Amino acid sequence: MMRRHEEAFRMHCRKRSATQLGHACVHPGLSATTRSPTGLRSHPPGATIRHPAASPLPSPQPRGACAMTAVGRQSGGRGRRARGAPLRLRGRFPGSGAEPGRAGCVPPGMVSKGPLLRLLTAINRRRMKLLTGLAFVAYVASVWGNFVNMRSLQENGDQKVESKIEEAVAPLREKIRDLEKSFTQKYPPVKFLSEKDRKRILITGGAGFVGSHLTDKLMMDGHEVTVVDNFFTGRKRNVEHWIGHENFELINHDVVEPLYIEVDQIYHLASPASPPNYMYNPIKTLKTNTIGTLNMLDPEVHPQNEDYWGHVNPIGPRACYDEGKRVAETMCYAYMKQEGVEVRVARIFNTFGPRMHMNDGRVVSNFILQALQGEALTVYGPGTQTRAFQYVSDLVNGLVALMNSNVSSPVNLGNPEEHTILEFAQLIKKLVGSESEIQFLSEAQDDPQKRKPDIRKAKLLLGWEPVVPLEEGLNKAIHYFRKELEYQANNQYIPKPKPARMKKGRTRHN
Numbered sequence: 001m002m003r004r005h006e007e008a009f010r011m012h013c014r015k016r017s018a019t020q021l022g023h024a025c026v027h028p029g030l031s032a033t034t035r036s037p038t039g040l041r042s043h044p045p046g047a048t049i050r051h052p053a054a055s056p057l058p059s060p061q062p063r064g065a066c067a068m069t070a071v072g073r074q075s076g077g078r079g080r081r082a083r084g085a086p087l088r089l090r091g092r093f094p095g096s097g098a099e100p101g102r103a104g105c106v107p108p109g110m111v112s113k114g115p116l117l118r119l120l121t122a123i124n125r126r127r128m129k130l131l132t133g134l135a136f137v138a139y140v141a142s143v144w145g146n147f148v149n150m151r152s153l154q155e156n157g158d159q160k161v162e163s164k165i166e167e168a169v170a171p172l173r174e175k176i177r178d179l180e181k182s183f184t185q186k187y188p189p190v191k192f193l194s195e196k197d198r199k200r201i202l203i204t205g206g207a208g209f210v211g212s213h214l215t216d217k218l219m220m221d222g223h224e225v226t227v228v229d230n231f232f233t234g235r236k237r238n239v240e241h242w243i244g245h246e247n248f249e250l251i252n253h254d255v256v257e258p259l260y261i262e263v264d265q266i267y268h269l270a271s272p273a274s275p276p277n278y279m280y281n282p283i284k285t286l287k288t289n290t291i292g293t294l295n296m297l298d299p300e301v302h303p304q305n306e307d308y309w310g311h312v313n314p315i316g317p318r319a320c321y322d323e324g325k326r327v328a329e330t331m332c333y334a335y336m337k338q339e340g341v342e343v344r345v346a347r348i349f350n351t352f353g354p355r356m357h358m359n360d361g362r363v364v365s366n367f368i369l370q371a372l373q374g375e376a377l378t379v380y381g382p383g384t385q386t387r388a389f390q391y392v393s394d395l396v397n398g399l400v401a402l403m404n405s406n407v408s409s410p411v412n413l414g415n416p417e418e419h420t421i422l423e424f425a426q427l428i429k430k431l432v433g434s435e436s437e438i439q440f441l442s443e444a445q446d447d448p449q450k451r452k453p454d455i456r457k458a459k460l461l462l463g464w465e466p467v468v469p470l471e472e473g474l475n476k477a478i479h480y481f482r483k484e485l486e487y488q489a490n491n492q493y494i495p496k497p498k499p500a501r502m503k504k505g506r507t508r509h510n
């Protein structure tokens with residue numbers, strides 16, 4: 001009987017301990033079993049058993065009592081019970097009138113766990129689960145909230161950075177658009193020529209006064225143009241409107257040095273033409289012209305035709321230019337005879353127009369600048385010496401006509417309309433509307449007294465003659481120099497006309 005009783009109690013305890021943490025059973029003369037997080041554990045008879053998570057028991061339980069470490073509210077809701085405090089349960093122990101199988105085994109002196117407690121325990125368990133579930137949901141919600149916050153913060157930050165970048169980049173975009181526009185619209189219209197008709201053309205001195213106008217003409221006609229210039233008197237500004245064009249190339253090179261380049265035609269215009277400029281470095285002028293094709297000869301015959309061989313002082317200040325041109329012609333014809341090189345020789349007479357250098361020093365640019373600035377017009381000598389001036393576009397057309405002809409002998413290109421220098425001074429004063437005086441200075445050394453081209457050969461063989469009237473050309477030149485003066489004034493630089501070298505008591509060799 002005792003054995004069966006003991007067995008029933010052991011079963012009761014095992015059942016409890018297998019399902020409920022914190023349950024404690026003490027039975028005199030029985031060993032007990034509890035469930036701990038690490039598994040089932042046996043206890044000697046009469047031992048006090050408590051769950052490791054529970055607070056110490058305030059006092060040993062009375063033998064035979066069934067106690068539990070209660071969590072939660074006591075039934076009836078009369079406040080919390082202290083952890084480990086005994087919870088007395090009503091019930092009957094088998095052998096003392098207890099109903100077997102209802103209240104479990106309650107040994108004498110023990111308090112049995114009744115249906116209410118079980119209900120409470122079940123409620124507590126559900127609550128715990130509910131609380132745990134709620135805590136889990138709250139945790140997940142807070143993690144999600146943090147994640148969402150982080151993302152929105154990051155997005156806000158990203159948006160701010162993006163808007164700042166946009167602010168910085170917007171003006172740059174604007175500038176790029178402007179640059180693209182200026183690139184696409186800046187070239188003058190160019191004809192399309194087929195491969196067969198398109199020529200590769202080299203222009204030495206192509207950034208100079210005459211050379212740059214010739215460059216414009218050949219580019220607009222649809223040819224491929226290579227400009228070679230050392231920028232001694234030429235300027236990049238004269239050809240800048242072609243830079244970047246697929247048919248155009250600009251090479252900074254001095255023609256005194258060899259240049260190997262494959263082309264169909266060469267216009268050799270590299271040489272300073274203004275007396276103050278070419279006298280500035282006579283050896284350089286000579287060197288430049290000995291490989292040149294242009295020539296200008298001082299006259300003894302008037303007007304000068306192509307058979308006129310010139311009359312120059314070979315040791316005077318102008319000799320570097322004049323003799324240089326003569327040697328250049330000699331070389332051209334030597335190469336033609338000996339090597340079969342095709343040559344064209346243009347004898348160019350006084351030419352004027354836009355893009356003449358502000359410091360050129362020749363008579364047209366000097367007089368216009370002086371008149372525009374209200375300064376006296378400087379006439380060297382009495383002003384009776386004559387010149388015949390052609391407008392630059394007439395010269396360019398003549399050069400192209402000559403190049404494309406089969407005329408290999410020299411051809412004069414100039415305007416035969418002859419005027420004295422004093423007449424020029426008065427005409428320019430009138431066209432500018434200037435109050436400037438005319439000032440007579442001493443005569444320039446070796447200054448040719450008469451010059452007028454005979455252009456019958458050009459008319460006959462090339463069908464060419466100048467078409468721009470003197471006044472029309474002068475007005476264009478005046479407009480150009482007015483703009484240049486404004487440009488220079490904005491750049492704090494006002495050029496002064498260059499004086500020519502004055503005669504030093506020696507009569508000119510005519």
Ligand SMILES: O=C(O)[C@H]1O[C@H](OP(=O)(O)OP(=O)(O)OC[C@H]2O[C@@H](n3ccc(=O)[nH]c3=O)[C@H](O)[C@@H]2O)[C@H](O)[C@@H](O)[C@@H]1O
Pocket residue numbers: 273274275296318321348349350351361362363364366367378379380381385387421444447448500
């Ligand atoms: O442009 C040209 O085709 C020519 O220029 C110069 O020839 P030149 O006729 O002496 O050129 P300018 O310096 O313009 O002189 C023309 C005349 O005006 C006079 N002059 C020049 C400048 C000035 O301020 N005042 C003035 O009276 C000169 O003494 C000269 O009689 C070169 O010497 C020539 O070889 C070249 O072909």
